[in-house]
Amino acid sequence: MSHNPETKPVKPEDREPDDTMLMAFADEALPPETAAALAPRIAADPQLSTKVARFKADRALLRAAFDPVLEEPVPDRLVAAIRARAAAEPASPAPARRPALRAIEGGEGPGSAPPAPVATTRPIALRRRGLSFALAASLALLLGFTVGRLVPSSEPPAPTLSLAALVESEPVRALAEQGTSGESVALAGGATVLLLGTLERGPGRYCRELEVSGGPQPGLAILCRSAEGTWPVTALVALVPAEAPSGFAPAGGEIEHDPAEALREAVGSLRLLDREAEAAARARGWR
Amino acid sequence: MEPNFTNELVAMLPRLRRFARALTRSVEEADDLVQDTCERALANAARYTPGTRLDSWLFRILQNRWLDRCRQSATRGQEVPVEEAYEVVGADGRRDGLNLIVMNRLRSALDTLPPEQRLVLVAVCVDGLSYKETAELLDIPIGTVMSRLARARAQLHELVLATEEDQREERPAHVAQS
Numbered sequence: 001m002s003h004n005p006e007t008k009p010v011k012p013e014d015r016e017p018d019d020t021m022l023m024a025f026a027d028e029a030l031p032p033e034t035a036a037a038l039a040p041r042i043a044a045d046p047q048l049s050t051k052v053a054r055f056k057a058d059r060a061l062l063r064a065a066f067d068p069v070l071e072e073p074v075p076d077r078l079v080a081a082i083r084a085r086a087a088a089e090p091a092s093p094a095p096a097r098r099p100a101l102r103a104i105e106g107g108e109g110p111g112s113a114p115p116a117p118v119a120t121t122r123p124i125a126l127r128r129r130g131l132s133f134a135l136a137a138s139l140a141l142l143l144g145f146t147v148g149r150l151v152p153s154s155e156p157p158a159p160t161l162s163l164a165a166l167v168e169s170e171p172v173r174a175l176a177e178q179g180t181s182g183e184s185v186a187l188a189g190g191a192t193v194l195l196l197g198t199l200e201r202g203p204g205r206y207c208r209e210l211e212v213s214g215g216p217q218p219g220l221a222i223l224c225r226s227a228e229g230t231w232p233v234t235a236l237v238a239l240v241p242a243e244a245p246s247g248f249a250p251a252g253g254e255i256e257h258d259p260a261e262a263l264r265e266a267v268g269s270l271r272l273l274d275r276e277a278e279a280a281a282r283a284r285g286w287r
Numbered sequence: 288m289e290p291n292f293t294n295e296l297v298a299m300l301p302r303l304r305r306f307a308r309a310l311t312r313s314v315e316e317a318d319d320l321v322q323d324t325c326e327r328a329l330a331n332a333a334r335y336t337p338g339t340r341l342d343s344w345l346f347r348i349l350q351n352r353w354l355d356r357c358r359q360s361a362t363r364g365q366e367v368p369v370e371e372a373y374e375v376v377g378a379d380g381r382r383d384g385l386n387l388i389v390m391n392r393l394r395s396a397l398d399t400l401p402p403e404q405r406l407v408l409v410a411v412c413v414d415g416l417s418y419k420e421t422a423e424l425l426d427i428p429i430g431t432v433m434s435r436l437a438r439a440r441a442q443l444h445e446l447v448l449a450t451e452e453d454q455r456e457e458r459p460a461h462v463a464q465s
Contacts, residue, residue, distance in 0.1 A: 020437045027411070029418055058443050062309070062412040065393055069305040078318055079297055082325045086293040089329050 017041070022048060026055030046202050166191055166212060167221045167233055176208040176223050176231040177286075181278060191215025198278040200271045206286050207234065225286050292332055295341055296325055302342065302414065303349060309409040310353050312398065320356070324349040346414075346424055350406055357402045396446035404439035407432055412440075 024030045042048045172193050175185045184194040196209040207224040223231040307317035327348050410421040422429040
Protein backbone atom coordinates (compact mmCIF):
# COMPACT_ATOMS: atom_id res chain seq x y z
CA MET A 1 0.00 0.00 0.00
CA SER A 2 1.74 3.20 -1.15
CA HIS A 3 1.42 6.34 0.82
CA ASN A 4 0.06 9.09 -1.29
CA PRO A 5 -0.04 12.43 0.49
CA GLU A 6 -2.86 13.63 -1.76
CA THR A 7 -5.25 10.92 -0.73
CA LYS A 8 -7.53 11.38 2.22
CA PRO A 9 -6.30 10.04 5.53
CA VAL A 10 -6.86 6.30 5.67
CA LYS A 11 -9.87 5.50 7.80
CA PRO A 12 -9.68 2.31 9.84
CA GLU A 13 -12.36 0.69 7.69
CA ASP A 14 -10.37 1.37 4.50
CA ARG A 15 -7.29 -0.47 5.67
CA GLU A 16 -6.78 -4.11 4.92
CA PRO A 17 -8.40 -5.54 8.04
CA ASP A 18 -5.93 -7.44 10.21
CA ASP A 19 -6.80 -10.38 12.43
CA THR A 20 -7.36 -8.22 15.49
CA MET A 21 -9.84 -6.13 13.59
CA LEU A 22 -11.61 -9.16 12.19
CA MET A 23 -11.76 -10.56 15.70
CA ALA A 24 -13.29 -7.34 16.99
CA PHE A 25 -15.77 -7.47 14.11
CA ALA A 26 -16.72 -11.02 14.99
CA ASP A 27 -17.08 -10.06 18.64
CA GLU A 28 -19.26 -7.09 17.68
CA ALA A 29 -16.80 -4.87 19.48
CA LEU A 30 -16.21 -2.34 16.69
CA PRO A 31 -17.92 1.02 16.55
CA PRO A 32 -21.12 0.53 14.51
CA GLU A 33 -20.00 2.69 11.61
CA THR A 34 -16.65 0.87 11.32
CA ALA A 35 -18.42 -2.47 11.42
CA ALA A 36 -20.95 -1.35 8.82
CA ALA A 37 -18.16 -0.21 6.50
CA LEU A 38 -16.26 -3.45 6.97
CA ALA A 39 -19.19 -5.84 6.55
CA PRO A 40 -19.45 -5.74 2.73
CA ARG A 41 -15.70 -6.24 2.31
CA ILE A 42 -15.78 -9.27 4.53
CA ALA A 43 -18.83 -10.66 2.80
CA ALA A 44 -17.10 -10.30 -0.57
CA ASP A 45 -13.85 -11.93 0.47
CA PRO A 46 -14.01 -15.65 1.28
CA GLN A 47 -10.71 -15.51 3.15
CA LEU A 48 -11.88 -12.72 5.42
CA SER A 49 -15.27 -14.30 5.99
CA THR A 50 -13.64 -17.59 6.90
CA LYS A 51 -11.54 -15.81 9.51
CA VAL A 52 -14.56 -14.03 10.93
CA ALA A 53 -16.50 -17.29 10.97
CA ARG A 54 -13.69 -18.88 12.94
CA PHE A 55 -13.62 -16.13 15.52
CA LYS A 56 -17.36 -16.50 15.90
CA ALA A 57 -17.06 -20.24 16.07
CA ASP A 58 -14.42 -20.35 18.78
CA ARG A 59 -16.32 -17.90 20.91
CA ALA A 60 -19.54 -19.84 20.41
CA LEU A 61 -17.74 -23.04 21.24
CA LEU A 62 -16.36 -21.64 24.48
CA ARG A 63 -19.77 -20.34 25.46
CA ALA A 64 -21.37 -23.62 24.60
CA ALA A 65 -18.71 -25.50 26.50
CA PHE A 66 -18.98 -23.58 29.74
CA ASP A 67 -22.43 -22.01 29.88
CA PRO A 68 -23.99 -25.25 31.12
CA VAL A 69 -22.08 -24.64 34.37
CA LEU A 70 -24.53 -21.80 35.08
CA GLU A 71 -27.37 -24.31 35.08
CA GLU A 72 -25.69 -26.75 37.42
CA PRO A 73 -26.84 -26.67 41.02
CA VAL A 74 -24.11 -25.15 43.16
CA PRO A 75 -22.79 -27.92 45.44
CA ASP A 76 -24.24 -27.65 48.94
CA ARG A 77 -20.87 -28.12 50.54
CA LEU A 78 -19.52 -25.07 48.70
CA VAL A 79 -22.38 -22.90 49.95
CA ALA A 80 -22.06 -24.39 53.43
CA ALA A 81 -18.32 -23.70 53.55
CA ILE A 82 -18.89 -20.10 52.54
CA ARG A 83 -21.67 -19.56 55.06
CA ALA A 84 -19.61 -21.14 57.82
CA ARG A 85 -16.74 -18.88 56.95
CA ALA A 86 -19.03 -15.85 56.83
CA ALA A 87 -20.41 -16.70 60.27
CA ALA A 88 -16.87 -16.92 61.64
CA GLU A 89 -15.85 -13.55 60.25
CA PRO A 90 -16.51 -10.52 62.44
CA ALA A 91 -19.12 -8.15 61.09
CA SER A 92 -17.69 -5.94 58.43
CA PRO A 93 -16.93 -2.41 59.56
CA ALA A 94 -18.17 -1.22 56.21
CA PRO A 95 -21.65 0.26 56.49
CA ALA A 96 -24.47 -2.01 55.42
CA ARG A 97 -25.80 -1.03 52.01
CA ARG A 98 -29.36 -1.94 52.75
CA PRO A 99 -31.30 -3.94 55.29
CA ALA A 100 -30.07 -7.48 55.57
CA LEU A 101 -31.82 -10.12 53.54
CA ARG A 102 -32.59 -13.41 55.12
CA ALA A 103 -34.21 -15.38 52.40
CA ILE A 104 -31.67 -18.13 51.99
CA GLU A 105 -31.11 -19.20 55.55
CA GLY A 106 -34.53 -18.46 56.91
CA GLY A 107 -36.51 -20.20 54.23
CA GLU A 108 -39.37 -18.45 52.51
CA GLY A 109 -40.98 -16.85 55.48
CA PRO A 110 -43.55 -14.10 54.93
CA GLY A 111 -41.93 -10.80 54.21
CA SER A 112 -38.57 -12.27 53.40
CA ALA A 113 -37.04 -10.83 50.28
CA PRO A 114 -35.21 -13.01 47.76
CA PRO A 115 -31.44 -12.68 47.69
CA ALA A 116 -30.32 -9.92 45.42
CA PRO A 117 -29.01 -11.33 42.17
CA VAL A 118 -26.06 -9.04 41.59
CA ALA A 119 -25.30 -10.41 38.18
CA THR A 120 -28.48 -9.22 36.54
CA THR A 121 -26.87 -6.06 35.29
CA ARG A 122 -25.24 -8.17 32.62
CA PRO A 123 -27.94 -9.75 30.51
CA ILE A 124 -25.38 -11.48 28.33
CA ALA A 125 -24.94 -14.16 30.96
CA LEU A 126 -28.60 -14.99 30.70
CA ARG A 127 -28.86 -14.83 26.95
CA ARG A 128 -29.00 -18.45 26.06
CA ARG A 129 -30.85 -18.01 22.84
CA GLY A 130 -29.06 -19.55 19.94
CA LEU A 131 -26.53 -21.40 21.99
CA SER A 132 -27.23 -24.79 20.55
CA PHE A 133 -27.23 -23.40 17.09
CA ALA A 134 -23.93 -21.75 17.76
CA LEU A 135 -22.54 -25.03 18.98
CA ALA A 136 -23.65 -26.73 15.81
CA ALA A 137 -21.84 -24.14 13.74
CA SER A 138 -18.71 -24.40 15.85
CA LEU A 139 -18.64 -28.12 15.63
CA ALA A 140 -19.09 -28.02 11.92
CA LEU A 141 -16.16 -25.71 11.57
CA LEU A 142 -13.95 -27.47 14.04
CA LEU A 143 -14.51 -30.86 12.63
CA GLY A 144 -14.38 -29.64 9.09
CA PHE A 145 -10.75 -28.79 9.35
CA THR A 146 -9.65 -31.73 11.40
CA VAL A 147 -11.37 -34.61 9.74
CA GLY A 148 -8.23 -35.83 8.08
CA ARG A 149 -6.59 -36.39 11.41
CA LEU A 150 -9.71 -37.74 13.01
CA VAL A 151 -9.77 -40.88 10.91
CA PRO A 152 -7.14 -43.18 12.35
CA SER A 153 -8.05 -46.70 11.34
CA SER A 154 -7.08 -48.27 14.67
CA GLU A 155 -9.53 -46.41 16.86
CA PRO A 156 -13.06 -47.60 17.45
CA PRO A 157 -15.42 -45.54 15.35
CA ALA A 158 -16.92 -42.79 17.47
CA PRO A 159 -20.04 -41.31 15.87
CA THR A 160 -18.27 -38.44 14.19
CA LEU A 161 -15.38 -40.52 13.08
CA SER A 162 -17.66 -42.99 11.42
CA LEU A 163 -19.53 -40.12 9.84
CA ALA A 164 -16.32 -38.61 8.53
CA ALA A 165 -15.13 -41.94 7.20
CA LEU A 166 -18.48 -42.44 5.53
CA VAL A 167 -18.50 -39.20 3.61
CA GLU A 168 -14.89 -39.65 2.58
CA SER A 169 -15.62 -43.03 1.03
CA GLU A 170 -15.33 -43.72 -2.68
CA PRO A 171 -19.07 -43.99 -3.49
CA VAL A 172 -19.64 -40.60 -1.90
CA ARG A 173 -16.74 -39.11 -3.82
CA ALA A 174 -18.25 -40.44 -7.01
CA LEU A 175 -21.62 -39.01 -6.05
CA ALA A 176 -20.03 -35.62 -5.43
CA GLU A 177 -18.16 -35.71 -8.73
CA GLN A 178 -20.94 -36.95 -10.98
CA GLY A 179 -24.23 -36.76 -9.13
CA THR A 180 -27.21 -34.55 -9.70
CA SER A 181 -28.89 -32.98 -6.70
CA GLY A 182 -31.52 -35.31 -5.36
CA GLU A 183 -29.53 -38.44 -6.19
CA SER A 184 -28.47 -40.67 -3.38
CA VAL A 185 -26.20 -43.59 -2.75
CA ALA A 186 -26.68 -46.45 -0.30
CA LEU A 187 -23.66 -47.52 1.68
CA ALA A 188 -22.76 -50.60 3.63
CA GLY A 189 -24.04 -50.38 7.17
CA GLY A 190 -27.43 -49.04 6.17
CA ALA A 191 -26.51 -45.41 5.67
CA THR A 192 -27.82 -43.42 2.75
CA VAL A 193 -26.08 -40.35 1.47
CA LEU A 194 -28.27 -37.86 -0.33
CA LEU A 195 -26.85 -35.14 -2.52
CA LEU A 196 -28.70 -32.04 -1.40
CA GLY A 197 -27.20 -29.45 -3.64
CA THR A 198 -24.24 -27.70 -5.17
CA LEU A 199 -22.70 -24.60 -3.70
CA GLU A 200 -20.28 -22.15 -5.21
CA ARG A 201 -17.61 -20.83 -2.93
CA GLY A 202 -15.97 -18.58 -5.46
CA PRO A 203 -15.21 -18.68 -9.18
CA GLY A 204 -14.50 -22.28 -10.10
CA ARG A 205 -14.70 -23.44 -6.51
CA TYR A 206 -17.55 -25.82 -5.95
CA CYS A 207 -18.89 -27.66 -2.97
CA ARG A 208 -21.50 -30.34 -2.54
CA GLU A 209 -23.85 -30.54 0.34
CA LEU A 210 -24.77 -34.01 1.56
CA GLU A 211 -27.13 -35.51 4.06
CA VAL A 212 -26.34 -38.78 5.77
CA SER A 213 -29.28 -40.73 7.10
CA GLY A 214 -30.19 -44.27 8.03
CA GLY A 215 -26.78 -45.12 9.47
CA PRO A 216 -25.61 -45.11 13.05
CA GLN A 217 -24.98 -41.39 12.95
CA PRO A 218 -27.04 -39.00 10.85
CA GLY A 219 -25.39 -35.80 9.77
CA LEU A 220 -24.74 -33.16 7.19
CA ALA A 221 -21.51 -32.53 5.33
CA ILE A 222 -20.08 -30.12 2.82
CA LEU A 223 -17.37 -31.41 0.51
CA CYS A 224 -15.42 -28.85 -1.48
CA ARG A 225 -13.57 -29.89 -4.61
CA SER A 226 -9.82 -29.44 -4.51
CA ALA A 227 -7.69 -28.45 -7.47
CA GLU A 228 -6.59 -32.08 -7.76
CA GLY A 229 -10.15 -33.22 -8.21
CA THR A 230 -10.67 -34.75 -4.81
CA TRP A 231 -13.63 -33.88 -2.60
CA PRO A 232 -12.30 -33.44 0.94
CA VAL A 233 -14.76 -32.83 3.74
CA THR A 234 -14.72 -29.15 4.52
CA ALA A 235 -17.42 -29.12 7.15
CA LEU A 236 -19.34 -31.78 8.94
CA VAL A 237 -21.99 -31.82 11.57
CA ALA A 238 -23.50 -34.81 13.32
CA LEU A 239 -27.19 -34.49 14.01
CA VAL A 240 -28.75 -35.54 17.25
CA PRO A 241 -30.21 -39.02 16.74
CA ALA A 242 -33.85 -39.67 16.08
CA GLU A 243 -35.06 -39.83 19.68
CA ALA A 244 -34.27 -36.16 19.97
CA PRO A 245 -36.03 -34.86 16.89
CA SER A 246 -35.66 -31.15 17.60
CA GLY A 247 -31.93 -31.55 17.07
CA PHE A 248 -29.95 -28.44 17.61
CA ALA A 249 -32.89 -26.10 17.91
CA PRO A 250 -33.39 -24.96 21.47
CA ALA A 251 -36.73 -25.56 23.10
CA GLY A 252 -37.88 -22.02 22.48
CA GLY A 253 -37.74 -22.60 18.75
CA GLU A 254 -36.75 -19.01 18.10
CA ILE A 255 -33.93 -19.95 15.81
CA GLU A 256 -34.57 -19.44 12.19
CA HIS A 257 -31.34 -21.19 11.25
CA ASP A 258 -31.21 -24.90 10.75
CA PRO A 259 -28.05 -27.01 11.01
CA ALA A 260 -27.63 -26.95 7.24
CA GLU A 261 -27.46 -23.21 7.31
CA ALA A 262 -25.10 -23.31 10.26
CA LEU A 263 -22.87 -25.59 8.28
CA ARG A 264 -22.83 -23.24 5.31
CA GLU A 265 -22.03 -20.30 7.52
CA ALA A 266 -19.15 -22.24 8.97
CA VAL A 267 -17.65 -22.72 5.52
CA GLY A 268 -18.03 -19.10 4.54
CA SER A 269 -19.95 -17.35 1.84
CA LEU A 270 -21.56 -19.90 -0.41
CA ARG A 271 -24.02 -19.54 -3.25
CA LEU A 272 -26.51 -22.26 -3.95
CA LEU A 273 -26.60 -23.22 -7.62
CA ASP A 274 -29.79 -24.10 -9.46
CA ARG A 275 -30.00 -27.32 -11.46
CA GLU A 276 -28.89 -25.78 -14.75
CA ALA A 277 -25.88 -24.10 -13.20
CA GLU A 278 -25.02 -27.32 -11.44
CA ALA A 279 -25.20 -29.30 -14.68
CA ALA A 280 -23.10 -26.70 -16.47
CA ALA A 281 -20.44 -26.69 -13.77
CA ARG A 282 -20.28 -30.47 -13.80
CA ALA A 283 -20.00 -30.51 -17.58
CA ARG A 284 -17.05 -28.13 -17.31
CA GLY A 285 -15.39 -30.60 -14.95
CA TRP A 286 -15.98 -28.26 -12.00
CA ARG A 287 -13.62 -25.65 -13.37
CA MET B 288 -20.45 -10.88 58.53
CA GLU B 289 -23.34 -9.05 56.90
CA PRO B 290 -25.86 -11.62 55.66
CA ASN B 291 -26.47 -9.28 52.75
CA PHE B 292 -22.89 -9.51 51.59
CA THR B 293 -22.84 -13.27 52.02
CA ASN B 294 -26.05 -13.66 50.04
CA GLU B 295 -24.70 -11.60 47.21
CA LEU B 296 -21.62 -13.76 47.25
CA VAL B 297 -23.71 -16.91 47.05
CA ALA B 298 -25.74 -15.43 44.21
CA MET B 299 -22.51 -14.95 42.28
CA LEU B 300 -21.43 -18.56 42.63
CA PRO B 301 -22.73 -19.84 39.28
CA ARG B 302 -20.78 -17.22 37.37
CA LEU B 303 -17.67 -17.69 39.49
CA ARG B 304 -17.88 -21.43 38.93
CA ARG B 305 -18.19 -21.03 35.17
CA PHE B 306 -15.19 -18.73 35.10
CA ALA B 307 -13.14 -21.07 37.27
CA ARG B 308 -14.16 -24.11 35.26
CA ALA B 309 -12.72 -22.57 32.12
CA LEU B 310 -9.47 -21.76 33.90
CA THR B 311 -8.83 -25.05 35.63
CA ARG B 312 -8.71 -28.69 34.69
CA SER B 313 -11.41 -30.25 36.82
CA VAL B 314 -14.63 -29.59 38.65
CA GLU B 315 -12.86 -30.05 42.00
CA GLU B 316 -10.05 -27.70 41.15
CA ALA B 317 -12.55 -25.11 39.94
CA ASP B 318 -14.73 -25.30 43.03
CA ASP B 319 -11.69 -25.19 45.23
CA LEU B 320 -10.64 -22.00 43.50
CA VAL B 321 -14.13 -20.55 43.95
CA GLN B 322 -14.17 -21.42 47.63
CA ASP B 323 -10.74 -19.94 48.07
CA THR B 324 -11.94 -16.78 46.31
CA CYS B 325 -15.02 -16.46 48.51
CA GLU B 326 -13.05 -16.99 51.69
CA ARG B 327 -10.65 -14.30 50.57
CA ALA B 328 -13.55 -12.02 49.81
CA LEU B 329 -15.11 -12.59 53.23
CA ALA B 330 -11.82 -11.99 55.00
CA ASN B 331 -11.34 -8.76 53.08
CA ALA B 332 -14.93 -7.60 52.91
CA ALA B 333 -13.97 -4.37 54.60
CA ARG B 334 -11.98 -3.47 51.48
CA TYR B 335 -14.96 -3.85 49.24
CA THR B 336 -16.51 -0.50 48.47
CA PRO B 337 -20.28 -0.82 48.77
CA GLY B 338 -22.04 0.35 45.66
CA THR B 339 -19.31 -0.78 43.30
CA ARG B 340 -19.64 -3.92 41.29
CA LEU B 341 -19.23 -6.97 43.43
CA ASP B 342 -18.74 -9.20 40.40
CA SER B 343 -15.69 -7.24 39.23
CA TRP B 344 -14.23 -7.30 42.70
CA LEU B 345 -14.73 -11.07 43.02
CA PHE B 346 -13.36 -11.81 39.58
CA ARG B 347 -10.28 -9.82 40.41
CA ILE B 348 -9.72 -11.91 43.52
CA LEU B 349 -10.37 -15.09 41.59
CA GLN B 350 -7.90 -14.31 38.84
CA ASN B 351 -5.21 -13.32 41.36
CA ARG B 352 -5.71 -16.55 43.28
CA TRP B 353 -5.54 -18.52 40.08
CA LEU B 354 -2.37 -16.80 38.88
CA ASP B 355 -0.80 -17.54 42.29
CA ARG B 356 -1.69 -21.18 41.85
CA CYS B 357 -0.25 -21.26 38.36
CA ARG B 358 3.03 -19.92 39.70
CA GLN B 359 3.09 -22.38 42.58
CA SER B 360 2.29 -25.47 40.58
CA ALA B 361 4.91 -25.63 37.93
CA THR B 362 4.28 -29.33 38.26
CA ARG B 363 1.27 -30.50 36.34
CA GLY B 364 -1.58 -32.08 38.19
CA GLN B 365 -2.86 -35.46 37.22
CA GLU B 366 -4.99 -35.60 34.13
CA VAL B 367 -8.68 -35.76 34.71
CA PRO B 368 -10.86 -37.60 32.20
CA VAL B 369 -12.81 -35.12 30.18
CA GLU B 370 -16.17 -36.63 31.14
CA GLU B 371 -15.41 -35.74 34.72
CA ALA B 372 -13.83 -32.44 33.95
CA TYR B 373 -16.64 -31.01 31.92
CA GLU B 374 -20.32 -31.48 31.58
CA VAL B 375 -20.68 -33.02 28.20
CA VAL B 376 -24.42 -32.71 28.10
CA GLY B 377 -25.72 -30.29 25.51
CA ALA B 378 -27.42 -27.07 26.49
CA ASP B 379 -30.81 -28.70 26.19
CA GLY B 380 -29.78 -31.58 28.42
CA ARG B 381 -29.18 -34.07 25.65
CA ARG B 382 -25.94 -35.83 25.26
CA ASP B 383 -24.26 -34.92 22.06
CA GLY B 384 -21.92 -37.42 20.50
CA LEU B 385 -19.70 -34.71 19.16
CA ASN B 386 -19.13 -32.78 22.32
CA LEU B 387 -16.68 -35.13 23.90
CA ILE B 388 -14.21 -35.10 21.06
CA VAL B 389 -14.32 -31.37 20.68
CA MET B 390 -14.24 -30.75 24.41
CA ASN B 391 -11.18 -32.90 24.74
CA ARG B 392 -9.42 -30.91 22.07
CA LEU B 393 -10.61 -27.65 23.50
CA ARG B 394 -9.41 -28.52 26.96
CA SER B 395 -5.93 -29.52 25.84
CA ALA B 396 -5.75 -26.37 23.76
CA LEU B 397 -6.73 -24.21 26.74
CA ASP B 398 -4.11 -25.93 28.86
CA THR B 399 -1.36 -24.93 26.46
CA LEU B 400 -2.17 -21.21 26.64
CA PRO B 401 -0.02 -18.96 28.80
CA PRO B 402 -2.05 -17.96 31.89
CA GLU B 403 -2.39 -14.29 30.87
CA GLN B 404 -3.82 -15.26 27.50
CA ARG B 405 -6.13 -17.81 29.00
CA LEU B 406 -7.51 -15.25 31.44
CA VAL B 407 -8.31 -12.79 28.68
CA LEU B 408 -9.87 -15.52 26.57
CA VAL B 409 -12.06 -16.74 29.41
CA ALA B 410 -13.09 -13.23 30.45
CA VAL B 411 -14.22 -12.32 26.94
CA CYS B 412 -15.36 -15.56 25.39
CA VAL B 413 -16.72 -17.41 28.42
CA ASP B 414 -17.92 -14.71 30.78
CA GLY B 415 -18.81 -12.33 27.97
CA LEU B 416 -17.03 -9.28 29.31
CA SER B 417 -16.35 -6.51 26.83
CA TYR B 418 -12.75 -5.71 25.89
CA LYS B 419 -13.00 -2.64 28.08
CA GLU B 420 -14.35 -4.52 31.09
CA THR B 421 -11.61 -7.09 30.66
CA ALA B 422 -8.98 -4.38 30.54
CA GLU B 423 -10.30 -2.98 33.81
CA LEU B 424 -10.52 -6.39 35.42
CA LEU B 425 -6.95 -7.30 34.59
CA ASP B 426 -5.65 -3.78 34.88
CA ILE B 427 -4.05 -3.81 31.44
CA PRO B 428 -4.52 -1.56 28.39
CA ILE B 429 -7.32 -2.48 26.00
CA GLY B 430 -4.77 -2.97 23.22
CA THR B 431 -3.09 -5.63 25.32
CA VAL B 432 -6.44 -7.32 25.84
CA MET B 433 -6.95 -7.46 22.10
CA SER B 434 -3.49 -8.71 21.26
CA ARG B 435 -3.59 -11.41 23.94
CA LEU B 436 -7.05 -12.42 22.87
CA ALA B 437 -6.07 -12.64 19.22
CA ARG B 438 -3.01 -14.72 20.10
CA ALA B 439 -5.02 -17.05 22.30
CA ARG B 440 -7.59 -17.58 19.59
CA ALA B 441 -4.95 -18.08 16.94
CA GLN B 442 -3.57 -20.82 19.13
CA LEU B 443 -7.03 -22.33 19.55
CA HIS B 444 -7.48 -22.28 15.81
CA GLU B 445 -4.18 -23.98 15.34
CA LEU B 446 -4.70 -26.65 17.98
CA VAL B 447 -8.40 -27.29 17.69
CA LEU B 448 -9.17 -26.35 14.14
CA ALA B 449 -6.67 -26.32 11.47
CA THR B 450 -3.40 -28.12 11.99
CA GLU B 451 -4.02 -30.20 8.92
CA GLU B 452 -5.58 -27.54 6.82
CA ASP B 453 -2.53 -26.62 4.81
CA GLN B 454 -1.44 -30.16 4.28
CA ARG B 455 -4.91 -31.05 3.13
CA GLU B 456 -4.43 -28.73 0.21
CA GLU B 457 -1.47 -30.72 -1.02
CA ARG B 458 -2.63 -34.19 -0.22
CA PRO B 459 -5.71 -36.06 -1.39
CA ALA B 460 -7.92 -36.19 1.66
CA HIS B 461 -9.26 -39.68 1.12
CA VAL B 462 -5.82 -41.24 1.42
CA ALA B 463 -5.79 -42.90 4.80
CA GLN B 464 -3.78 -41.06 7.37
CA SER B 465 -1.74 -42.99 9.82
